Amino acid sequence: MALLEYFEARKLLEKYNIKSIGSKYVSSASDAVKFSKGSGIALKLISDKALHKSKAGLVKLNLSDAKEISFAYNDLVRKGKNLRPYKILAQEMAPGGIEIIIGGRVDPQFGRFILLGLGGIYVEVFKDFALRLCPITQQDALHMIDQLKSRNVITYNGKSTKHLVDLLLKVSKMISENGSITELDLNPIIIRENGYDAVDIRVLK
Amino acid sequence: MRKMNLKPMMNPHSVAIIGASRNPDKVGHVILQNYINAGYSGKLYAVNKEADEIMGVKAYKSVLDIKENIDLAVIAIPAEFVPQAMEECGKAKVKSLVVVSGGFAEIGNNDLQDKLVSVANKYNMPTLGPNCLGIMDPKSREDTLFLPTFKLSRPQVGGVSFVCQSGAVGSTVLDLIAGEGFGLSKFISYGNAAHVDEVDILSYLMDDPDTKAIIMYVEGIKRGKEFVELARKITKKKPVIILKAGRTAAGMAAARSHTAALAGNYEEHEAIFRQFGFTVAEDLSELLYYAKILSTESFPSGGRTAIITNGGGVGVITADAMASTKHLTLADFTQKTKTALRKVMPPLVNITNPLDLAGDAGEERYGAALSLLSADPNVDMILVIALFQTPGADSRVAAKLISAKEQLDKPLIALSIGADYTKMHRIMMESAGLPVYDSPSSAVKSLDALLKYAKYRNGK
Numbered sequence: 001m002a003l004l005e006y007f008e009a010r011k012l013l014e015k016y017n018i019k020s021i022g023s024k025y026v027s028s029a030s031d032a033v034k035f036s037k038g039s040g041i042a043l044k045l046i047s048d049k050a051l052h053k054s055k056a057g058l059v060k061l062n063l064s065d066a067k068e069i070s071f072a073y074n075d076l077v078r079k080g081k082n083l084r085p086y087k088i089l090a091q092e093m094a095p096g097g098i099e100i101i102i103g104g105r106v107d108p109q110f111g112r113f114i115l116l117g118l119g120g121i122y123v124e125v126f127k128d129f130a131l132r133l134c135p136i137t138q139q140d141a142l143h144m145i146d147q148l149k150s151r152n153v154i155t156y157n158g159k160s161t162k163h164l165v166d167l168l169l170k171v172s173k174m175i176s177e178n179g180s181i182t183e184l185d186l187n188p189i190i191i192r193e194n195g196y197d198a199v200d201i202r203v204l205k
Numbered sequence: 206m207r208k209m210n211l212k213p214m215m216n217p218h219s220v221a222i223i224g225a226s227r228n229p230d231k232v233g234h235v236i237l238q239n240y241i242n243a244g245y246s247g248k249l250y251a252v253n254k255e256a257d258e259i260m261g262v263k264a265y266k267s268v269l270d271i272k273e274n275i276d277l278a279v280i281a282i283p284a285e286f287v288p289q290a291m292e293e294c295g296k297a298k299v300k301s302l303v304v305v306s307g308g309f310a311e312i313g314n315n316d317l318q319d320k321l322v323s324v325a326n327k328y329n330m331p332t333l334g335p336n337c338l339g340i341m342d343p344k345s346r347e348d349t350l351f352l353p354t355f356k357l358s359r360p361q362v363g364g365v366s367f368v369c370q371s372g373a374v375g376s377t378v379l380d381l382i383a384g385e386g387f388g389l390s391k392f393i394s395y396g397n398a399a400h401v402d403e404v405d406i407l408s409y410l411m412d413d414p415d416t417k418a419i420i421m422y423v424e425g426i427k428r429g430k431e432f433v434e435l436a437r438k439i440t441k442k443k444p445v446i447i448l449k450a451g452r453t454a455a456g457m458a459a460a461r462s463h464t465a466a467l468a469g470n471y472e473e474h475e476a477i478f479r480q481f482g483f484t485v486a487e488d489l490s491e492l493l494y495y496a497k498i499l500s501t502e503s504f505p506s507g508g509r510t511a512i513i514t515n516g517g518g519v520g521v522i523t524a525d526a527m528a529s530t531k532h533l534t535l536a537d538f539t540q541k542t543k544t545a546l547r548k549v550m551p552p553l554v555n556i557t558n559p560l561d562l563a564g565d566a567g568e569e570r571y572g573a574a575l576s577l578l579s580a581d582p583n584v585d586m587i588l589v590i591a592l593f594q595t596p597g598a599d600s601r602v603a604a605k606l607i608s609a610k611e612q613l614d615k616p617l618i619a620l621s622i623g624a625d626y627t628k629m630h631r632i633m634m635e636s637a638g639l640p641v642y643d644s645p646s647s648a649v650k651s652l653d654a655l656l657k658y659a660k661y662r663n664g665k
Contacts, residue, residue, distance in 0.1 A: 107473050109429035131476035133433065139664070140480060146531075147479070 001182055003048055004203035006089060013198060016174045018167065018186075020198040022092040029070040032090050040064045040093040044200075045076045047086035053200075054121060062093060094197040098154050099188035102168065104134070104175040106182050114172050118150040119188040126150070135176045141168040156193045167196060180205045209331045209401060211409040214301035215391065216345050217276035218247045221268050221299070223290050224281035224306075225251035225259050232305060232351040233281040237262065242354055243346040248273065268297045275299045279339060279349045284308030287335065288320045295328030303349050304334035310397050311336050318399050325400045337396025338372045341379070343389055344415065350392075352376055361636070363388015364417030364500045366410050368403065370395060371450075374422050378489055386635025387497050390415045402427045404435055411439045418500035420446045420492045426474065433477060440482035444499035444658050448486040449474050482661035484654050490647070497640040498651045503616045504659035507585040509536035510652060511578045512559035514590035515566045515598060520559035523590060523620065523645040530653040532660075535559075542581040549573045559590075567597040568605040575609040575617075586616045586652055593627045603630045610639040616655060620648045 004012070010020050026032040032043060045058040053059045058079060060072035073088065080086045099120030106112050114136060117129030130144035145151050145161060155161045167189075175181060183204040190197050220240065224233035233253075240249055241260060250271050251264040258264055265271050268278060268290070278299045280290055284306050294302060302325070309318040318335065325332040333339060339349030343362045350357070357376055360383040367382065367389065369375035375394040382389055390413070393406055403423060410416045419439075426432045439445060451471055478485050484499065486492045510533050514520035527533045535558045538546070546556045550570065553563050560578075562570045571589070578584050589609075591602055610617050619634055619641045621627050631641045642648035 107429070107470075109426070110433060110473060110477060111430065113473060113476065131472055132480045133477055136480075143479070 001204045004205055006046060006087075006201065009201045009203040012174065012178070012203065013186075013201065016170045018170050018174070018198060019196065020201060021094050021190075024090050025087050026073070026090045027088075029073040032069050032073050032088070033066045035090040036063070036066075036069060041069065042091045042093055042199075043069070043072050043076060044089045044091065045080050045083065045086050046089050047080065047083040049083045050086075091199065094190040094199055095192060097190040097192035097196070098156075100154050100164075100191050101129070101185065101187035102171050102189060103186065104171065104181065104184035112175050114144075114168065114175055116144045116148070116168060118148065118154065123187065132172075134172045136168065136172045138165060138169065141165040141172075144168065154191060159193045160191055160196075163194075163196065164191060207405075208408070209405045211301070211331055211401065211405065213276035214303065214331055214333060214401075215340065215342065215347075215393075215409060215413075217301070217347060219250070219273065219275050219277070220245070220247060220347070221250040221252055221265075221271060221275050221278045222281070223252040223268060223278055223294075225253050225262070225264065227253075227256055227259050231281075234259075235351045235353055236279055236281055236305070236349055239348045239350060239354065240346075243343075243348045243359070245346045245348070247276075247345075250275070252278075268293050268299065271297065277301050277303065277347075279303045279305060281305045281351065284314065284317055284335070288317070288324055291321065291324040291328075291330070291332070295324060295330060299330060302330050302332040302334075303337070303339040304332060305337060305339055305349065305351060306334075307336040307396075309335045309399065318397065322399050331405070332400040333393070334396045335399060336372075338375055338392075338394035340394075341389070341392040350376070350394075358383035360385075360389035362390070364390055364415065365496045366391040366393070366413070366416040366419050368393050368395070368406050368410070368419060368421045370398065370403070370422060370424050372396065374489070378420075378422070378492060381489070381493055382496075385493060385497065386632045386637075387500060387640070388636075390417070398427055404428050404431045407435055407439055407445070411435070411442055416443065417502055418444045418446065418496055420448075420486075420496045422448045422450070422492070424450045433481070436477065436481035436483070440658075441662060444484060444495075445482075446484040446486055446492055446495040446499060447478055448489070448492055449478070482658060484658055491650070494642065494647045494651045495654050497635070497642075498616070498618060498655050499658060501616070501638065501640060503614070504662065505585045505616050505656055506659075508532040508653075508656045509534055509583055509585045511536045511538070511581070511584045511587045512590065513562060513571070513574045513578070513587065514559050514592075515562050515564055515571075515595050516590060516592045517559075517561045519590050519592060519620070519622070519645065520561055523588065523649060524559050526645045526649040527652075530649060532656050533649065533653055536581070536584045538578070539581055539583050542577050542583075545577050546574065549577075563597075564595040565597040566595070566602075567599075568601040570597075571602055571605050572609070575605070575613075579609070579613050579615055579617075584615065586618075586656075587613070588618055588620060588648060588652065590620045591630075592623070593621060593630055594623055600630065600633070603634050607634055607637040607639055610637070616652070618642060618648060618652065620645060 043060045101119035103115040112134040130147040185202040225237040226234040256264045
């Protein structure tokens, strides 16, 4: 199993109209500052050797001025010494919202599954998730949401249910149609009342 | 999808017991004894190398000597001799087999099990087991279980079929079912699932008119894709309640992604069960609770529930339990119902939900409340608490509940908590088709499960 390169994974998502946050690889601190255009960004170190980035301190969020960006960039370079080869990804900061996870995996016995859960750092703390076999129907998507304890939180009491259902159907379609995907993590996706952004994308083939 | 003809196995007109014995310590003795005790109405043959006759049944040296049509042969001899006995069955054109004997894949003897499968395939004989209890059907009086009736009570005839991989879980739950009033259609213990597996058995039960609901205990599903294909169909026809072992064996350690870490083997099974409308039980008692209500074939159109009680406290506890479910709510009676209730109830009865009829309530109050609430369009289901310790409650109340159940098209369940006197009434009501529960939480969970299943069946 190999991790699909970030921009390739993004391209795959785009094919299914799944929105992800503006991103670019940067090769220097000034490169990163230029990408920020004065608004907040995140910097992430991406390496096959580091699977759980935030746990390892490889994710720097809400960097707004040049000084902060440079400091964070240099810190990642220092941490990256043992993680070569690596790249540093700059991303726009998604507008505030709730972090969810949508994932997928293949089981040799039953086939391809889709997962929805409360995301980000809460995934493994609360283990609040729902799983279904792909492809799912709209009804299945609604049941998945309904199964979560956090359903009112992630849907803003139902206000974002419709676009969450749409998103689940798109991801289910992508999982079903791409036989080579063995595991998928869209974690986090920042969901808001009126939209969402996929932030971290991990596709294993 | 492959289609095995399990009819001769499930409803045999003639049975040969291979390994039938005069020695009461032998499994084959108990099986033959049980067939005789149960009053099996088909033809019965014993096969034993030494005896001419066992317990009044003529014995043959080999199944080949019988020279009659045999629907089912039950094989209860040491594992090493099983393939040879199966060969003889094949030559004698026996239509199906139950191999009770252990000593195959479950102890690592895979070669012997492969041999069993190849003989079964060679003669196209559906073969249940090995290492199983086999089949019990109180209606046809088929009983391949090697457990004596004084140790394991046999359930009465009913509409619930029980499919069980494990023999020990099987006999335990079967004994519990015997203590309940709802009764059994078929018990099928399939052990190693070497030939006939859960998909074959469920396919058969899906079309079996005597089976109203299925309860199932599985350790693993052998053919995942076929199981899913069947799952899509079966729960649209009848409810399936399932308990899957191995909940805690999630393979967390080696997982590379969050998704893989969360979604282990148990979670995947559970996801499929949920997606395709199975009712998931988390322990043995839940299997029974859910079977009781789901086999009534009475499905609600919503979750608005009326509680009638003759004990205020138990009514409140039940309402509390209901609040913790996702889809049940306390029904808000219509004004018309309230006015009518006020007219017929004595002043000490408050017209609220739960409706507390008070400790001196007898059949009249129960009858009036049931008939008014069953006509109320705001009520989808009724939960009647009948505490038989109270001065007013006796067999007439039980009889009133039974007749209400017969007339009602809404789901109705009873909750009766207590010892001997109560148990007597529980069995009385349940044998007449009214599900009775012994705790508020089991009653409420069961109504919730019923509603969930009804919604699935209606595509909601």
